[in-house]
Amino acid sequence: MEENKTNISRRGFLKTAAAVGAALTITPAYEKVMAATNATATTSGTSTSGSATAASISAHRTLGTGKVAFDVSALGFGVMGLNYHRGVHPDRKACIRLLHEAVDRGVTLFDTAIIYGPLSNEELAGEALSQFKDRISVTTKFGLEVVNGKGTGRQDSRPATIRQYCEDSLRRLQLDSLPMFYQHRQDPNVPIEEVAQTIADLMKEGKVQRWGMCEISADTIRKAHAVCPLTAIQSEYHLMFREVETNGVLDVCQELGIGFVPYSPINRGFLGGDINEYTQLDPSNDNRPGLPRFQPEAIRSNTRIVNALQQFGRPRGMTAAQVALAWLLQKKPWIVPIPGTTKLSHLEENLRTMEFSCTTEEWKELEDTLAAFPVVGDRYPKWEQERIGK
Template identity: 40%
Template structure:
């Protein structure tokens, strides 16, 4: 490993782990984005570590546990070199359309044991509440998570898709190291209240889908035509039909900047996330997902791109013009609970 290959590091939260400024989302290595090549995915994990990508992100619902099991051999081989993040709370069944959320303490205590077993570890570095169930008092959920820290089963706590007020409430119960929410040129809901709260509390942001689920890379223009039947993006409002055509046109300034920097669209989109966070004075570790070594190295190279203020201004209007919601059902996102 050479210094040219490694990326800078940042701390998650005031006392959280130090990780590379870009992480890796492992979800697509098991499902949601069509068929996967496990050998290529394992090679991508090795390439990530070689490049200084040390935050590896998974969740218990990815592949209904299969993603955690897939990562276990890699984790065992490199345990001291990586920061392992997983999540609990979303319930799935054999019905692919079914989703439920549980945040009650009994479930949390059960879920962590299942994740520890599948991952083959004694402790999880960063444990997220994947989605919030407003019916359960947040203090109860975070209190149960804090118990896991005291028991030595979890090192640091995270939340996903919460509002600024929810983040403050949780942080008052136990320090929160990281907030994971969707943040990209196409999705800026998080800036409404969560980003200011994170800055105030010293919580790092871990943006998922920083490449707009691949749409910002130009890899596809209409999910219903370009992607396989098993790809969940076919059901997302932004990526098909009239919405897709309108949104594809919004990529023109991204293409322009990519040409100016001799970069790809993906690299410009990732550089924007890094620098948008810097505007707020916020530690940020985006977790683009990929199953290919070449894409991983392309994404990592984005950490070396610096956009000028005028270039950032050129990209500023994009999110306000995006057609379609992030999900077909937004009820489980923080946007549904903003005042």
């Protein structure tokens, strides 16, 4: 890549982006900025207005192949953290404004799930995004049981349940057809072939357009794909968790022409560099305090990884979060990360990742550096890890 001479930290980046963010929180100023930026879009995907710049995304990627191919923006948006599992969050109006901003900046893939809330995250996505259904796609997930608005901790992918969850998701998302319906976790009591056939029937009925699976094994992917072709697999994948590179999942996706969607691509915010061992996370609406990797001693040790990302990014003008996202994007052309955020400045930061590129040798240098820092702490507690597909 052409080296950017500007040294930049995430904190410094956010101070710069805050100038744009402040303007965009005021409706008249927002309209003036957007009118100017739309008129002066640059080839790099960044809109410019005077001294202020607002990042946007024009690059697209394709998940899946053939009849189930799915054209989406190269970066998506994970809706979950706007009101679930990420502590104190903005009020509903602010969340809707941020989602609208993502649409205006070119994001076309938004991800939610029935279990997020439960239900309230889908409701938020429906209220905010249904008016753009001709421009964007909202994907959701079934498979984790919700009874009377509460998660039970069980999996339920019986055909009748899938059908009911499909109808409920269509209503909450205010859609006539689901762009993609993922199985969130495999149900050990229902053969995957039966799940796939149920989805195939829903596709014939026009209620589902495509489907995917989350946190699933390569063998199960093959079985499901043989019955009803899959568009995407969604699993955790980032510089601190690379299991899909070694367990056959990425290999089978490439072989069968299935796309891959990494969730938590910045490791739940950790790789951005804003979390340390003294960070207070609200356990009433944040799952991170219960994760082994977010215990103080693990954070203290894993901070070496964040430092390495910052050292790699600084001479290239990249923040640690941008390094993490760019690393994923260069892995395969059919990988589409879905970072989430509650802040306009972080959305700006994420989208500007598209402005950077590094050589294969540079990425190898980063990976070699990180190999010296073993990751401390599991990503999930034992009970949650047991729900991962084998």
